[in-house]
Amino acid sequence: xxxxxxxxxxxxVVLACTGAIxxxxxxxxxxxxxxxxxxxxxxxxxxDSISHELIGKVEGLGDLxxxxxxxxxxxxxxxxxxRDGTLSKVDLLSLTLAAQAKAGAHSIGIAISRDxxxxxxxxxSPGGVVIFDSKxxxxxxxxxxxxxxxxxxxxxxxxxxxxxxxxxxxxxxGNSVWVVDMKKEGFPVxxxxxxxxxxxxxxxxxxDGRYYLVGLQKSGWMGLLDTWRxxxxxxxxxxxxxxxxxxxxxxxxxHIPHLESWAIxxxxxxxxxxxxxxxxxxxLKDWSIVKSIPISGTGLxxxxxxxxxxxxxxxxxxxGSKEERLVEIIDVDGLYVKKTIDVGTGAIDPQFTPKGExxxxxxxxxxxxxxxxxxxxKLIKEIPLNKPSGIFSSDRASKFGL
Amino acid sequence: xxxxxxxxxxxxVVLACTGAIxxxxxxxxxxxxxxxxxxxxxxxxxxDSISHELIGKVEGLGDLxxxxxxxxxxxxxxxxxxRDGTLSKVDLLSLTLAAQAKAGAHSIGIAISRDxxxxxxxxxSPGGVVIFDSKxxxxxxxxxxxxxxxxxxxxxxxxxxxxxxxxxxxxxxGNSVWVVDMKKEGFPVxxxxxxxxxxxxxxxxxxDGRYYLVGLQKSGWMGLLDTWRxxxxxxxxxxxxxxxxxxxxxxxxxHIPHLESWAIxxxxxxxxxxxxxxxxxxxLKDWSIVKSIPISGTGLxxxxxxxxxxxxxxxxxxxGSKEERLVEIIDVDGLYVKKTIDVGTGAIDPQFTPKGExxxxxxxxxxxxxxxxxxxxKLIKEIPLNKPSGIFSSDRASKFGL
Numbered sequence: 153x154x155x156x157x158x159x160x161x162x163x164x165v166v167l168a169c170t171g172a173i174x175x176x177x178x179x180x181x182x183x184x185x186x187x188x189x190x191x192x193x194x195x196x197x198x199x200d201s202i203s204h205e206l207i208g209k210v211e212g213l214g215d216l217x218x219x220x221x222x223x224x225x226x227x228x229x230x231x232x233x234x235r236d237g238t239l240s241k242v243d244l245l246s247l248t249l250a251a252q253a254k255a256g257a258h259s260i261g262i263a264i265s266r267d268x269x270x271x272x273x274x275x276x277s278p279g280g281v282v283i284f285d286s287k288x289x290x291x292x293x294x295x296x297x298x299x300x301x302x303x304x305x306x307x308x309x310x311x312x313x314x315x316x317x318x319x320x321x322x323x324x325x326g327n328s329v330w331v332v333d334m335k336k337e338g339f340p341v342x343x344x345x346x347x348x349x350x351x352x353x354x355x356x357x358x359x360d361g362r363y364y365l366v367g368l369q370k371s372g373w374m375g376l377l378d379t380w381r382x383x384x385x386x387x388x389x390x391x392x393x394x395x396x397x398x399x400x401x402x403x404x405x406x407h408i409p410h411l412e413s414w415a416i417x418x419x420x421x422x423x424x425x426x427x428x429x430x431x432x433x434x435x436l437k438d439w440s441i442v443k444s445i446p447i448s449g450t451g452l453x454x455x456x457x458x459x460x461x462x463x464x465x466x467x468x469x470x471x472g473s474k475e476e477r478l479v480e481i482i483d484v485d486g487l488y489v490k491k492t493i494d495v496g497t498g499a500i501d502p503q504f505t506p507k508g509e510x511x512x513x514x515x516x517x518x519x520x521x522x523x524x525x526x527x528x529x530k531l532i533k534e535i536p537l538n539k540p541s542g543i544f545s546s547d548r549a550s551k552f553g554l
Numbered sequence: 555x556x557x558x559x560x561x562x563x564x565x566x567v568v569l570a571c572t573g574a575i576x577x578x579x580x581x582x583x584x585x586x587x588x589x590x591x592x593x594x595x596x597x598x599x600x601x602d603s604i605s606h607e608l609i610g611k612v613e614g615l616g617d618l619x620x621x622x623x624x625x626x627x628x629x630x631x632x633x634x635x636x637r638d639g640t641l642s643k644v645d646l647l648s649l650t651l652a653a654q655a656k657a658g659a660h661s662i663g664i665a666i667s668r669d670x671x672x673x674x675x676x677x678x679s680p681g682g683v684v685i686f687d688s689k690x691x692x693x694x695x696x697x698x699x700x701x702x703x704x705x706x707x708x709x710x711x712x713x714x715x716x717x718x719x720x721x722x723x724x725x726x727x728g729n730s731v732w733v734v735d736m737k738k739e740g741f742p743v744x745x746x747x748x749x750x751x752x753x754x755x756x757x758x759x760x761x762d763g764r765y766y767l768v769g770l771q772k773s774g775w776m777g778l779l780d781t782w783r784x785x786x787x788x789x790x791x792x793x794x795x796x797x798x799x800x801x802x803x804x805x806x807x808x809h810i811p812h813l814e815s816w817a818i819x820x821x822x823x824x825x826x827x828x829x830x831x832x833x834x835x836x837x838l839k840d841w842s843i844v845k846s847i848p849i850s851g852t853g854l855x856x857x858x859x860x861x862x863x864x865x866x867x868x869x870x871x872x873x874g875s876k877e878e879r880l881v882e883i884i885d886v887d888g889l890y891v892k893k894t895i896d897v898g899t900g901a902i903d904p905q906f907t908p909k910g911e912x913x914x915x916x917x918x919x920x921x922x923x924x925x926x927x928x929x930x931x932k933l934i935k936e937i938p939l940n941k942p943s944g945i946f947s948s949d950r951a952s953k954f955g956l
Binding site for chain 2: 202228316417
């Protein structure tokens with residue numbers, strides 16, 4: 153009897169080990185993974201962006217219809233925030249859910265602190281922001297984002313992390329931008345910029361980590377903040393960009409363009425116009441307009457290829473239209489569309505491999521991700537996925553504001 | 555008997571599994587590792603730069619007195635080139651030697667191609683460069699770097715990789731710079747720039763990936779190449795930088811400063827002078843001199859903190875001198891030394907964590923690496939290592955020219 157128990161024990165160990173060995177066989181570095189949101193099934197697919205092979209999926213991540221992902225510094229973990237406030241810590245090596253929490257009823261964005269210790273989530277409902285421990289997703293602090301009435305919470309957008317370990321977010325109803333110092337005990341709000349403009353809705357940090365930009369839904373300017381000084385929110389005239397809005401609307405706005413995906417390269421910012429089929433090129437020196445480049449539809453993601461020599465733009469348009477199949481490549485040196493690729497229905501969100509020799513594009517309505525060689529623009533591979541949307545390369549782990 | 559064999563087999567499996575489990579316990583992402591060369595013992599130490607813990611070491615890597623490291627794209631592997639031409643592929647997850655080869659009798663530098671498939675090694679002896687398969691380190695091609703006599707091989711320096719998947723290297727005796735296209739069958743040399751100046755000795759790619767700079771040991775200029783055009787090697791006057799050289803020598807040159815470690819941030823290049831105790835600041839616009847900043851010794855590594863707000867400089871000096879203990883912090887906004895840290899004897903090669911909240915510094919003659927908090931400049935930890943020298947953060951996996 154004793155011997156039998158011994159054998160059973162040994163067998164259990166062997167069985168347990170089999171799992172370990174299986175995992176060993178799949179050992180991989182984490183610096184070049186693509187985490188791709190499957191919006192309908194609440195799952196994230198993990199792909200090796202060297203071999204372009206699907207490694208696996210992690211499910212049960214809530215409503216991912218407007219999901220965002222940040223990575224732990226070592227890129228072992230992906231932190232996923234769902235539209236329904238589900239915050240998940242996904243282990244990219246074991247492909248399991250390491251922890252899960254509820255950040256709010258309706259969440260919109262996430263950032264990780266410079267030191268890898270904290271996460272901040274912005275909420276539409278109940279408003280305000282919540283700070284979590286990145287280890288176990290325990291909520292540590294809420295920052296209420298109260299309006300002047302002292303009762304109502306503002307919806308917040310962002311947040312973004314900076315090299316000084318600040319977190320910056322916008323208050324949609326508060327028309328304000330708040331700055332939190334993540335180094336200090338209790339995470340104090342160290343600056344409140346009031347009256348920045350009507351309805352902040354999105355933001356970005358320039359790739360050098362220094363400048364913060366906030367987009368405003370109902371004002372003809374953007375806010376620009378020098379994070380080295382934190383002194384004033386400068387107004388950058390973007391009326392040109394907004395010609396298509398409102399009465400002068402030329403084409404419907406199917407999706408408000410993201411700021412986080414503006415391309416900044418060679419001293420220029422490539423910015424999709426609102427409700428117009430063009431990309432506007434601003435000089436970073438004085439935000440004067442250098443050129444307005446016609447494209448096939450209205451751009452959503454405008455992304456610089458690593459090395460900065462090209463900018464790739466997706467096009468949103470009416471469902472079933474030709475333009476929503478197209479991705480366009482802008483030559484940065486010549487400032488013209490040098491190539492248009494017919495990727496497929498609902499092609500969206502070009503995301504480059506870390507050194508840019510390949511690009512991943514979600515083809516939402518064809519249930520696949522297309523991988524292209526960026527030099528030849530030839531299709532390398534199609535990977536079947538369920539309604540893929542946002543694509544996040546794990547080299548974001550070492551970038552500010554992403 | 556049969557049962558005994560069965561048990562022995564089971565036990566072997568269990569023992570084999572123990573290893574697997576032990577490895578499982580050490581599972582980690584690879585995006586934030588520090589690989590540190592131990593120059594006397596031919597080993598590389600691997601440190602988790604989030605917890606600042608030594609994970610382990612890999613030995614048997616040859617003569618590492620002037621060693622360099624590049625990473626595979628997923629940062630699973632470190633490729634180490636030793637002074638004696640030993641080329642090693644180190645598995646950063648299992649901490650084992652995955653492959654080893656001989657690249658030459660005396661090697662100097664290494665780069666990995668954009669697509670992760672090839673390595674190029676530059677040799678002092680026998681001269682020329684060799685291309686290897688990154689998978690098994692099989693030598694695929696030699697490029698002889700022949701001088702005009704058609705017989706003698708030039709020593710080569712570099713190489714560097716670019717966003718267009720070029721590799722660029724200098725010919726020390728050939729006074730030339732050659733460009734290899736790593737995308738094309740047979741790896742052709744597609745450009746040869748002759749008479750670039752006397753004795754190319756080091757080079758860099760600007761962080762945006764566009765411009766290549768070559769330093770010349772015996773000419774009063776540097777070569778500047780726009781890799782988008784590959785048309786001409788422009789001459790940048792650096793006589794100011796070289797005042798200390800030769801007859802006018804003010805202090806001995808204990809070590810020729812590296813180019814690869816120049817700090818490029820905020821439109822400025824921070825460059826150590828030759829044989830003079832100062833860092834020269836050039837404008838990237840026209841390479842005019844913006845400022846000359848006095849430091850305690852002669853700088854060797856001049857490194858921008860991520861976010862670009864500070865530049866950290868080590869000081870070389872006479873063995874046992876005060877200055878070789880010091881690391882200085884230059885404020886980029888004000889262009890002055892805002893702080894000097896007494897790190898220890900032979901303090902060298904500051905290397906930042908990917909988001910810059912900590913910095914690793916080798917303290918060669920005290921057999922340790924010191925880790926500092928970059929905001930407070932307080933010592934976080936000392937890690938005992940055997941004669942540490944070069945420190946390489948694995949976030950280099952996604953950077954050009956590093």
